[in-house]
Amino acid sequence: MADIGYIALLLALVASLYSATAFVFGKRRNIPALVDSARNGVVAVCGLVSIAVLALLYAILTHDFQIEYVASYTARDMSLTYLLSAIWAGNDGSLLFWAWLLALFGMIVVLQRRDVGRELVPYASTIVMVTEVFFLFLLLSVANPFHKLSFLPADGRGLNPLLENPGMLFHPPNLLGGYVGFTIPFAFAMSALLTRRLGDEWIVSIRRWTLVSWLLLSIGNIIGAWWAYVELGWGGYWAWDPVENASLLPWLTGTAFLHSIMMQRRRGILKKWNMVLVIITFSLSIFGTFLTRSGILSSVHTFADTTLGPFFLVFIGVTLFSSLGLLYYRSELLNSEAEMESLVSRESTFLMNNLFLVGAAFAVFLGEIFPLISEAVRGVKITVGAPFYNQVNGPIFLAIIFLAGVCALIGWRRSSVSNLMRNFLWPLAIALVIGSALIILGVRQPYAVFAFTVCAFVLTTILYEWFRGTRARRRMRGDNYLKAFFGLLGANRPRYGGYTVHIGLVLIAIGVIGSSFYNVEKEATLLPGESMSIKNYTLTYENKDTFQTETRQVDSATLSVFNGGKLLGKIVPSKYYSVSYEQSVTEVAIRSTPAEDLYAILIGWDDAGATSFKILVNPLVSWIWIGGIVLVLGGLIAFWPERRKLPVEIRVEARETVGSVSNKKSGNGINKVRSSSEARRG
Amino acid sequence: MFKQKKFLIGGIIILIALGYLGYTAFAGAATYYYTVNEVLGKGSSIYGDTMRVEGQVLVGSVQQESAGRMWKFTISDADGQQSLPVIYRGVVPDTFEEGNPVVVEGILGSDGIFQAKTLMPKCPSKYEPEV
DSSP states (O other), rough: OHHHHHHHHHHHHHHHHHHHHHHHHHHHTTTTHHHHHHHHHHHHHHHHHHHHHHHHHHHHHEEEEEHOOOOHOOOOTTOOHHHGGGGGSSSSHHHHHHHHHHHHHHHHHHOOOSSSSGGGHHHHHHHHHHHHHHHHHHHTTOOOOTTSSSSSOOOOOOGGGGOHHOOOOOOOHHHHHHHTTTTHHHHHHHHHHTTTSSHHHHHHHHHHHHHHHHHHHHHHHHHHHHIIIIIIISSSSSSOHHHHHHHHHHHHHHHHHHHHHHHHHHHHHOOOHHHHHHHHHHHHHHHHHHHHHHHHHOTTTOOOOSSSSSHHHHHHHHHHHHHHHHEEETTGGGGGGOOOOSSSSSSHHHHHHHHHHHHHHHHHHHHHHHHHHHHHSSSEEEEEOOEEEEEEEEOOOHHHHHHHHHHHTTOOOOHHHHHHHHHHHHHHHHHHHHHHHHHHHHHOOOOHHHHHHHHHHHHHHHHHHHHHHHHHHHHHHHOHHHHHHHHHHHHTHHHHHHHHHHHHHHHHHHOOOOOOOOOEEEEEETTOOOEEEETEEEEEEEEEEEESSSSSEEEEEEEEEETTTTTEEEOOOOOEEEEETTEEEOOOOEEEEEEEEEEEEEEEEEESOOOOEEEEEEETTHHHHHHHHHHHHHHHHHHHHOOOHHHHHHHHHHHHHHHHHHTTSSSTTTTTSHHHHHHHHO | OOHHHHHHHHHHHHHHHHHHHHHHHHHHEEEEEEEEHHHHHHGGGGGTTTTEEEEEEOOOEEEEGGGGGGGEEEOOOOTOOOOOEEEESOOOOOOOTSSSSSEEEOOOOEEEEEEEEEEEETTTTTSSSSO
């Protein structure tokens, strides 16, 4: 099986080299047959890499421990689901998974039926195939997942018990999917530069690819945060670990890109900026993979393998240098078609959103690589920890969220101040009422009050916008409110999907603000029968149990939770020692309510029976996960294909053009222009 | 695109604000990162400073007290010549293990004992086991 996998990868390398070249020649010499055969090559690459993945999967499922990868990451006692996750548990396997996703995405690109951007596909596919060549080369040389051992171990080492969490099944593949996905927008951008087809074509072709990559990256990060919270047992969900940062970086620039391409479609501006953003986002995706593999920064995520670092560095260097060079040579073709008119306009909020997102990304990047810079320049390593990231990003993220509220009620091009006042009066009033109510209820931290008020403002602006749209639709069509509301959502999915994402982000922000400003923690050592109290809770240590399972030696402590004398229930934090992996694992116990989480960690015990606990009360954490779900829903709404109804669209466009000029309809948002060129000239 | 000066001015104001934000945050959070030999080489000049130190946890040096709430151990560089005693109060991460590299953040006391506030195992072998 190992040989089949290796040979399949070798053939895939040949096929991807062929496709990459054949696309270019076929296109330049105008030989359609050659382009067609290159297209088939892409499909063949996908088939061959799939065979390799299946071969590895087969080896894993049949416990072929002769293969080093199988012996390192699986064991006989592992359940089927974790055996499947072993595909991406290790370095070599996750690179194979990457190559497979890229081949799959590449195939979808060539097979997709498309109305626009057909001319861009050949060169874009070349870029995809060149990237594929890079990964296949790594898999065939320094990161061979099919490498065989000289002996046959009786059993494998198994999965690290810390990785045994449902998060393991979803966090890595989603993140990798996001990273890989950004290759496609990058490839289309490069193709647009190479072919000089620099209109809206490439932007239209990649909107949904960008969205799906962004969505996968979001899901990956949220699940990663949840996993850290429930499994790693330090009471938090985000530690600004270098590798966490590495997955946040392309998310930040990708978010900026998603917004700025709207500006190009609508107004024909920011063309160069979009190119720069897509290049940076792709490079950061590769950089993220590089960081986890190179071991240059200390992190809980790193793989030990250090041989891969230089390869990735060269790849990123070549990518950045050639793509930015190409952009420079084409820059005069990328001039803006319009002028920014007013500071008080939706464009302006998008522009600021871009500045803030890229500013945040830059700060995180700088903090990340600062130890390397300072060592190179001054010979001393200087690191910055979580306080730096929190202090910089807190205000920036709050500003971004504020903009999400403003942009919902502000028109394109130019809004009059009186118009603005009318739109913002209610949301502002409601937000101020909520803010004052919070102060009366005892929220006194100025930052927290301010941040919560901003969140309330943004929520109300979006809901107000929805309400106005629904009401207008109800009046126009005579539908009931419910029907009108869903009709509104369906009529412009990208727009209302986007708003839903914004609501999700605000909910996440509420959770983050609550849990960062108002978390309480306490450590105590208790004998059975003794109690400790934290906030309004009293916890009584009942007893400790020790028992043995097949693979684990478990110690669990039972605590009764009281609130004002009333028994709420029992929580059982525990620790176990994995016999096969020779590692102890702390299992926290969490009692979660929408208001706050009671989070209990069993620290340890001594021979006299004294047992130590760390108890945290984390307010509003549930809202982070709820917000995450809302965000994903919003992303799916935005991603959902729109019905093709061209004639209606044109009609809508004509009306909207009038509307946006006279600036009366820009706020109600029932029918927004989709393809920009008409409106732009109108 | 930005013929009107107001956009330029607005952009510059935002950039300056971001720069200032970054600078103040950096000034408050920058920490030196030393090896054990570097720390001991500096002598008394860095007593009381907050820093991060990387070293290997010496096998057999780990002791725990107060039912796991206080940990004492010794770290050294790979050459193992000089060593630094560390006291850490708090929850020890699961991946903390004798013989493995670790990064501690805290203050070096004048008694030569490093009082650690955070403990980050570097665990190179954890997700990449040696076979």
